[in-house]
Amino acid sequence: MELKNNYLDIALQACFKASEAVMNIYKKDDFGVQWKVDDSPLTKADLEAHNIIKMELSQTGLPILSEEGRDIPFEERKSWETLWIVDPIDGTKEFIKRSGEFTINIALVTRKNPVLGVVYAPALGIIYWNDCYQNAYKLQNVYSNADFNAAVDTANVLPLKKAHHNYIIATSKSHLSEKTKDFIKQKSENTKVEILAKGSSLKMCMVAEGAVDCYPRLGTTMEWDTAAAHAICLSAKKNIRNYTTNLELSYNKETLKNDWFLAK
Template sequence: MFPADLRVCLDAAIEAAVTAGRAIMDVYAASAYGVELKSDNSPLTEADRAAHSVIMNILEQTPYSVLSEEGRSIPYTERRGWNPLWIVDPLDGTKEFIKRNGEFTVNIALIHDHEPVCGVVFAPVARELFFAAAGVGSFRVDNPSSTAHGELCRKGLRLPLAGRGEDALVIMGSRSHSSPEFAAFVEKVREERGKVEIVPAGSSLKICRVAEGAADMYPRLGPTMEWDIAAGHAIVKFAGKKITSWKTGDELRYNKEDLLNPWFLVQ
């Protein structure tokens, strides 16, 4: 059974994502901002910290625990009993943030029984808001003026949108994480299907483009963590599409003992 307060949680997630987006933009708009390195040498910015603080302040008002990159060291023996739980990435696409190309997002998902039951993805530069939940559906809202999902549903676009009417198969690719395996996959699809268009993008926007119907698929043939994709998975799921394991074809699950995702395909 889904959490009884699912729609209340959706409103909280939207408020957290949009408010965190404002905090990120305060840093992004500054003439200079600090960049540090995490222990794995990936960049950590002032914006990460500001967004994380905003999100925690809002989600801590709900009864559910929060798992994010900052909590990756929490023992599985502790978090395996978190059900439901939030899975959060305060700034997905930090490299895109540093490159200043605008392709970064705030990702917030609510997980129940290892599956996403609601999710929010917000792109602060483009002011694109994607949100979804069981019993609600999946939506995109441009320039949101509210954080109440009911009002946003009336103003937004239900996903997926109408078909593109094009003959080329559109495959999303990572802006910063290409691989030989991805190139081989694209070549195989091109041989089978003919015309193929590759569209690069950063962060979970790649998943959202498949959800809205702007792209046909997104293969991720490289490492990602649960917080990178949980929110996007909800957007895809409630738009009638799937994220499945490259190896087994099973839909991905969350709050696993190992927080690393397998290679996957969104379609």
């Protein structure tokens, strides 16, 4: 399937429109927090962002797989060659803590491969994106669509020149498994290691940027947690591979849970 040039524009518009609603809720005292069956939090912002993004992406006519959407059986999904995979808010725990380290993730996946991604951290004013099969970019001080349009021509192409000397490993602020601790310990035996804890998909984007050397995720993630940042990593010549088989992660699988992976 030929990918249309305006898909990136549509994804960006969806992201910025959703971010307005998200930030309005972020500034209030009541997030309307609920708890899902897996004990992960859900806020009014997740639901508002989901509805806005779904409406914006629907103009493409492509199916949408969203964390906050209905549970779509594989029998229905398996015929989807190209689809959107969305996480309306990745890092809801960081949203609730008001750390700012949450993102809106929108990915376009075709033939199980992520080809386009937008990852926006509206509270931090940081946005990462890629154009299909080509370059990956980063912009800072972007708090609105107007900010983006004014500065897009000055965006940094990723990866940036590496400025650190030690081996930097990104870890999750909320999900640090024992296996990840073992990975860090083993790496530290022969290398001077620094740890950088970050929330949400920012960790994978920092791999694309070259700000960290790797991000091991030896615990549970879902496809919507990784698809957008994965597309950005690929355009920055980085990989997100199965920790055991070394195969690149794939999407729209029968089970939407990712295998353990290493982004580097």
